Amino acid sequence: MLDQANEDDLENAKSMSIIVTKGTLDWAYPPFILGTTAAAMDMKVTMFFTFYGLVLLKKKLDLKFTPLGNPAMEMPMMGTHVSMPNLLGVLPGVGGAAGKMMKNLIRKKGVASIEDLREAAVETDVRLIACQMTLDLFEYSEDDMIDGIELGGAATYLEVASKSDINLFI
Amino acid sequence: MAEHVLNAEGLNCPLPILKAKKMLKSVPVGEVLSIRATDPGSVADFAAFCRQTGNELVSSGQDGDVYTFEIRRV
Numbered sequence: 001m002l003d004q005a006n007e008d009d010l011e012n013a014k015s016m017s018i019i020v021t022k023g024t025l026d027w028a029y030p031p032f033i034l035g036t037t038a039a040a041m042d043m044k045v046t047m048f049f050t051f052y053g054l055v056l057l058k059k060k061l062d063l064k065f066t067p068l069g070n071p072a073m074e075m076p077m078m079g080t081h082v083s084m085p086n087l088l089g090v091l092p093g094v095g096g097a098a099g100k101m102m103k104n105l106i107r108k109k110g111v112a113s114i115e116d117l118r119e120a121a122v123e124t125d126v127r128l129i130a131c132q133m134t135l136d137l138f139e140y141s142e143d144d145m146i147d148g149i150e151l152g153g154a155a156t157y158l159e160v161a162s163k164s165d166i167n168l169f170i
Numbered sequence: 171m172a173e174h175v176l177n178a179e180g181l182n183c184p185l186p187i188l189k190a191k192k193m194l195k196s197v198p199v200g201e202v203l204s205i206r207a208t209d210p211g212s213v214a215d216f217a218a219f220c221r222q223t224g225n226e227l228v229s230s231g232q233d234g235d236v237y238t239f240e241i242r243r244v
Contacts, residue, residue, distance in 0.1 A: 036184060
């Protein structure tokens with residue numbers, strides 16, 4: 001009886017799919033925050049990792065951050081906001097330092113790490129699909145990726161998307 | 171009836187919601203989970219969370235810098 005009720009709930013559940021195309025530290029947040037929160041709100045969630053987004057499924061995450069090409073980025077610093085000219089960002093060490101600053105800021109503000117959010121996604125049965133073509137293209141194997149993922153392509157994603165209430169491209 | 175309390179102080183979006191959802195699963199239906207959070211965004215977010223999941227937001231208040239919520243599991 002309970003199983004039946006749960007199945008009915010699932011049939012009526014809202015659903016969301018996200019195409020995850022970016023694998024930098026900053027861009028890893030929107031898909032994982034929305035994916036885990038949607039799962040917490042009883043939605044069925046599918047995340048499709050393609051191109052640079054694929055690295056977010058690697059066993060060991062080593063996410064990089066760069067202010068390069070992002071003139072809108074302003075870091076809070078000593079009561080004001082500081083942006084970094086692109087010219088500075090190309091200097092050796094500056095990208096790494098900016099990444100460290102960003103990670104410190106994330107910890108200080110009580111923002112979850114991507115590792116934690118990804119674990120929450122796995123725990124809440126978010127369906128994680130790695131793009132097979134990207135694996136081939138960048139010469140990754142399924143062994144490089146965390147357990148519990150699926151492999152698929154455009155048709156796999158589109159089948160999910162055609163039945164989802166919300167479809168996002170990030 | 172055991173008390174169910176979640177201290178989400180210092181945590182930022184979406185952690186208060188994720189932790190609340192995780193804890194709600196262990197709260198018997200009909201009982202209330204009390205939450206303390208410092209994320210100002212949690213006020214709108216717990217209201218939306220309850221509307222979407224059907225759980226009842228019994229109260230939503232503020233105690234100094236801390237936002238307090240009571241959610242009854244439905």
